[in-house]
Amino acid sequence: MPPLLLEARGLRRSYGAAVALEALDLAILPGEFFALLGGSGSGKSTLLRLIAGLEAPDGGTLLLEGRDITRDPPWARPVHMMFQSYALFPHMSVAENIGYGLRRAGVAKAEQARRVAEVLALVKLEGFAARRPHQISGGQKQRVALARSLVMRPKLLLLDEPLAALDAGLREQTGFELRALQRATGAAFVMVTHDQGEALALADRVAVLEGGRLMQVGSPEAVYARPSSAFVARFLGAxxxxxxxxxxxxxxxxxxxxxxxxxxxxxxxxxxxxxxxxxxxxxxxxxxxxxxxxxxxxxxxxxxxxxxxxxxxxxxxxxxxxxxxxxxxxxxxxxxx
Amino acid sequence: MRRVLVLLPAWAWLLAFVAAPAVILLGIAFGTGAEGVPPFRWPFGPGLAWQGSFGNLATLIQDEFYRDSLWRAALLAGSTAVLTLLLGFPMAFAIARARRGWRVPLLALVLLPFWTGFLLRMGAFIGLLRDQGLVNAALLGLGLIEEPLTLLYTEGAMLAGMVHAYLPFAVLPLYATLSRLDPVLEQAAADLGATPATVFWTVTLPLALPGVVAASLLVFIPAAGEFVIPELLGPSDALPVGRVLWQEFFSNRDWPMAAALAVALLALLIVPIRLFQRAS
CATH class of the missing domain: 2.40.50.140 (Nucleic acid-binding proteins)
Structure with a gap:
């Protein structure tokens, strides 16, 4: 059994009377591509926001490499997130966007420039450093958002519906690129998606969520071939x-x-x-x-x-x-x- | 053609009530004082013969009293703008981030003072701040002071009145900008390692800058000509240009001098007005 990268124990979160997560246990392995699959209201986005520290759980524990990070604020967690809307800073150039986290971490100027250039090459946006977010296409924005997280060299990258805002034609190709980037960087990716095809195609392991509970976790092949419940069987396809x-x-x-x-x-x-x-x-x-x-x-x-x-x-x-x-x-x- | 018809009333209004008075004012500024009604002579006599004077303009530049009044107005308007911004920004931010159902009631509270007459509110300030006023009574009653403090007719009372009167003009444009600012941007900054203070300086404030500029100018421009509040709450020697203007017109009946002052104030305000137009 390899050491766990992230472990959630009994994670709970509710909004008023609505329960978003119900005593959820989850383990993420180093370097794996993990998909959280579920419909709206399944609690998948809440789980992602809890891991990023953007919300606090009502109960339960989050361990990152064995260290309790449950109460750590988002800026103190070595976990980074790519937002569904990309959340690029409109008043900064592409290069300034990507360098934002490095500046906060106090990385030296020359080293900043080197790492920004490196990650721009990784996402194939070399010529776009000086552009503003409103001057680039949706697919390019997606790659800038990815680069902005990857430049921090996180061990765990959270992706909230990374492909949802893209055109259908771009989605498959970008999915493959995502997979290639994940292999190249060796980071663990945790992706939230409502698209079962996307989850099955990209992930090493898939977790199906419903009503704040994990219904089934396993490899795409196992979950697809041996659904454990009627819900999972229905959700994964016809x-x-x-x-x-x-x-x-x-x-x-x-x-x-x-x-x-x-x-x-x-x-x-x-x-x-x-x-x-x-x-x-x-x-x-x-x-x-x-x-x-x-x-x-x-x-x-x-x-x-x-x-x-x-x-x-x-x-x-x-x-x-x-x-x-x-x-x-x-x-x-x-x-x- | 239809566009012209739509714009025509607005243009006619501006021409009759803004452009024409401005030209008349400029005319009076170059006229000379005279006995009679109105108490001045136009700079151009019959047959457009020049009978005006540049004397008022010269006085304005040379006389320390008038220069000082312009400077005091700028200082008063500037400190009012800064204080309303410091108070208004957190208010606008809190309203913009309040629950959906709370935003309109909170904005209504910001506008609530407008439901009472302006002079009535200034009267209330006098009632609060005078020697036998509520503030002194409370402080005396609590035993915090032995003798009443002089609160009314001070620079502080004047500034308090100014900030009270102009605060809504700062909160509204700030709210308009901040309510459009996506909180996800701040979350992204925090996720990338920015502490709340850094998030504010690197993301929130730069993105709110158009609202900050609009708010400070919307306060500064009318505040520079303010006359009622310094008159009612300020010390008698606080003579910003608005108050001097009033005195020249109504006490001294020196219309040309008052008109020259008004033109000078307008000229000084053109700079921030241009800034405002460029920012919006």
Missing amino acids: ANIVEAACLSLAAAEPGAAAYALRPERIRLTPGGEAIGANAAIGQVREAAFRGDATLFVVALDGGGELRVMVPADDPMPAMGERVALAWDPDDLVPLAA
Whole structure:
């Protein structure tokens, strides 16, 4: 077990009657890319602000490399944050923005200039040092904000929805750049996002939050393939939640009340018949073309519906056609109630 | 065309009630005193023949009394501006950062003094500060002093009245700027290692500077011509230009001298007015 970089123990925070975080335990490892995934009101942003010191918890402890930082003010924490709105200082140039933290730390002038130039090169903004924030594009602002935090060489960098303000086309590329920067600097990144695709694509580990509680923590592959609850299964994508009572199921792990069944795991045969367990028949009600595959919504004869992903090369059923569905016992992932 | 129609009333108003009086004032300043109503002669007689005088202008520059009155006005307006800023900035900042539902009531409180007549409020100041006033009565009652302090008709009373009267003019523009300042910028500065004092000097104040400039000029410009407050609360020898102007017009009936003083005051105020325009 490697030493922990950051550890949260029983962290609690509420706003009046609204509970934002409920006795949350969390551990961040050195140099990992960690994603906090959740919808609005899940407490993910509150958690980030507590780690940065911008808010104080009602209870619980935060340890950074074993040292208690719970009561440290934000300016005394060696943790830095990239804000969702970037929060660039409008009255300073790009270089002055990036050098702000170095000036506060009393770094010598020459060393300041060297490190600002170095980090400008890292985010590929060499020619922009003298520009003002209003003179650069959204993507460039994002990189300046990143550079302003990275120049402090933090062991832990917090990113609040780092890609949310970017155009869709820029998001994927910037995500890869973020990942590359994280590897190059060796800093641990903790990213807050509401976009499950982003979290799964970038992070080493993903934590799914809901109602101020951690629902599941694990590698993207594990969380995606083995969601622990109906909420996580639904949040991570279009998984079908099937209740054991409604269908004839023969799961590899029997006994659960409900199972997650991913749409791409269901085999669809036009016109067929349902034979035995782990099979059903129904009628195609909706079809959505997704490029590499088509998603069908099949209304089952016994009531309810299943979503089925059919690869582009396979034969496609027509709307309203009767189809047979089948899946393997291993594909039924048991869910906690 | 439609634009002209919209602007026409405003232009006509400014022409009739600002530009024309200013020209008349300038005319009187170069005129000479005379017995009669009005008590002066225009600088141009029949057939535009020059009958004016530069004497008032010369007096203004040479006579220490008038130079001093201009200087005193600048000093009074300047200290009023500085004090209203020092008081108004924390007030405006607190209002801007108050909960949403609190901001309008708090701003209304800033404007509350305007609901009472200005002269009435100055009368209240007199009631507070005179020898048998509330302040002295309270201090005597508490046994803190043996004899009443001379509070009224002092520089301090005058300044207190000025700051009281002009404070809203500082708070409002400061509030307008500070309410638009994103608190996330201050959080970002703190996150990068800035202590609260450093956050203020490096982020809050520089970004609030347009509001600070607007506030200080909105206070300084009218305060420079203020006459009522020094008259009612100040010492009798405190003669800022506004008060001297009043005396020249109404006591000495020397309209040309008073007009020359008014023109000089206007000329001095053009500098800060230009600054204000450039800043906004």
